Amino acid sequence: MIVDTHTHWGIVWEDKYGTDPSAWLEVLDSHGIEKAVLMGHRSLTRNADIKQSNDIVYEATQRSNGRLIPLATVHPDFGEESVVELERCLTDLGMRGAKFHPWLQGMSMSHPVMDDLVSLCGEKDVPVIFHDGTPCYSMSSQVGGLALRFPDTTFVLGHAGLLECWRSAISYMNRSDNLWCTLCGPYLGAIQAILDNVDNSRIMWGSDFGFGWADPIDYRLNLLNYAEMSDESRGMVMGGNAIRLFGIER
Numbered sequence: 001m002i003v004d005t006h007t008h009w010g011i012v013w014e015d016k017y018g019t020d021p022s023a024w025l026e027v028l029d030s031h032g033i034e035k036a037v038l039m040g041h042r043s044l045t046r047n048a049d050i051k052q053s054n055d056i057v058y059e060a061t062q063r064s065n066g067r068l069i070p071l072a073t074v075h076p077d078f079g080e081e082s083v084v085e086l087e088r089c090l091t092d093l094g095m096r097g098a099k100f101h102p103w104l105q106g107m108s109m110s111h112p113v114m115d116d117l118v119s120l121c122g123e124k125d126v127p128v129i130f131h132d133g134t135p136c137y138s139m140s141s142q143v144g145g146l147a148l149r150f151p152d153t154t155f156v157l158g159h160a161g162l163l164e165c166w167r168s169a170i171s172y173m174n175r176s177d178n179l180w181c182t183l184c185g186p187y188l189g190a191i192q193a194i195l196d197n198v199d200n201s202r203i204m205w206g207s208d209f210g211f212g213w214a215d216p217i218d219y220r221l222n223l224l225n226y227a228e229m230s231d232e233s234r235g236m237v238m239g240g241n242a243i244r245l246f247g248i249e250r
Contacts, residue, residue, distance in 0.1 A: 001250060003242035004028065004036040004217070006129075006158055006184045006206025009057050011042050012213060019059040024210065025067060031217045035239075035248055038068045039099040039129070041211060050074055051085055058093050069246050070095045071129065075105055076113035083116050090124045096246045097126040099158070102137035109142045118146060122153030127245055130155065132169070133162025133185060140165040144172025147179040154178050154245070158206070159185035166190040173198045180245065182206040183237070184220065191227050200233040204242050 013024055028036060038061055043053030054072050061068040072089035074082035089095040098121055102109055109130075121128045132140045140161045147155040160181040161169035170193065173179045181198070183191050184206035194203065207220040224238065242248060 001035065001239040001243070002031075002033045003204070003239040003248065004033050004207050004209065005156075005204040005242045005246075006039075006182050006208050007036045008039050008041045008208070008210035009060050010210040010212055013210060014042060014056060019056055019063060021060045021064050021068060024060075025064060027209065027215060027217070028067075031221060033217070035067050035069065035242075036209075037071060037096070037206075037242070037246060038210075039071045040073055043073045044101045044104045050078075050082075051088075054085070054089050054093070054095075058089075058095060066249065069248060071097045071099045073099045073101075073105075074117065076107055076111040076117060079113055082113060083120060086117055086120055090120070090126060095126075097121065097129060099129045099131075101131040102142075103131055103134045106137070108137055109146055114146075115150075118150050118153045118155075122150060127154040127156050127180070129158045129182075131159065132157045133159045133165045140168040141172060144168070144176060144179060147172065147176040151176070151178055154180065156204075156245075157181040159208075160194055160203075161186060161190070163187060163190070166194060170194055170197050173202065177202075180204065180241075183224065184208050188223050188226055191223055195227055195229050195233065195237075200229065200236055201241060203237050204245070205238050 040057045042048045061070040072095045130143045162185040166186045180202040182204045207217040
């Protein structure tokens with residue numbers, strides 16, 4: 001089973017289709033992808049109605065016949081309100097984790113409310129995914145620092161350092177058993193280095209599909225096709241690890 005662990009219900013898709021993922025899922029079908037972790041897009045802008053955006057992502061997953069796994073997001077700038085909203089999403093809606101994009105959301109990982117948010121995810125036993133690899137708010141080392149401070153929460157580097165920070169991703173993953181990564185952004189040489197130097201049971205694959213109309217899935221899949229790894233590792237990276245982390249039903 002192939003699981004895409006980094007997709008978005010993009011603003012253009014939401015504007016055209018509302019909460020109907022049928023056309024969106026047809027793209028996944030064309031690549032043989034059975035399941036996907038779905039994150040918001042509009043909710044990553046500061047003028048968004050976060051609660052409504054989380055509900056839209058949730059509704060889209062509810063209409064996917066079990067193929068899409070929803071993640072929530074909030075803005076720590078809203079203080080206790082953001083903690084209450086994340087609690088609602090994780091408890092009442094059963095969403096499988098949280099996604100933060102400090103670069104787009106314009107926030108620091110050192111925000112005091114971020115401590116409350118990642119602690120809540122640890123209590124609920126769900127992962128926290130961060131956009132990483134982009135200065136100055138979204139460095140892989142900053143996520144790694146959070147992972148060291150909160151060992152009872154599972155963190156995911158959403159882009160494994162992108163093009164410039166993948167060495168930092170390797171360093172921190174080897175220091176923190178609670179730090180995972182998604183191969184969604186690094187070039188082939190960096191992907192190979194990550195596979196060769198990091199515990200493969202904490203590596204997943206993702207495409208970043210859904211931000212717009214472009215389809216990056218074929219490119220992202222082919223990178224993994226060229227990467228050298230055992231059949232066991234390939235099975236874990238392409239789906240097995242995600243099934244375990246997000247509690248996905250086969």
